[in-house]
Amino acid sequence: MYAAKIIGNAVCTCKEQKLVGLKLLVVQPISLLTLENEGKPVVAIDAVGAGESEVVLVVGGSSARQTAVTTNMPVDATIMAVVDYIDINGKQVFEKYSGGES
Numbered sequence: 001m002y003a004a005k006i007i008g009n010a011v012c013t014c015k016e017q018k019l020v021g022l023k024l025l026v027v028q029p030i031s032l033l034t035l036e037n038e039g040k041p042v043v044a045i046d047a048v049g050a051g052e053s054e055v056v057l058v059v060g061g062s063s064a065r066q067t068a069v070t071t072n073m074p075v076d077a078t079i080m081a082v083v084d085y086i087d088i089n090g091k092q093v094f095e096k097y098s099g100g101e102s
Helices: 061-065
Strands: 002-010 024-029 042-046 055-060 077-082 085-088 091-095
Touching: 002 042, 024 055, 024 077, 042 055, 055 061, 061 077
Parallel strands: 042 077
Antiparallel strands: 002 024, 002 055, 024 042, 055 077, 085 091
């Protein structure tokens, strides 16, 4: 599981039948400590109704197929939570409703 920020979406008019109706979002992995970009962006299935620029938690591999939305689907990354806040060592490093870093 890793933290990521939603940076875009992928629209596919022609796709595997099992994926019809599912939202595909482009997520940029980020560091939990600094919120800086970390690694390459990936496309993930949105299982929770996430939105533009939100910080989310993403699961990959076989875990990506363990949500109610993605069971037995051909997916390798799934957004399974929207982050409200992140506390590390007693310090809040992110709070959704404050507009970013604390």
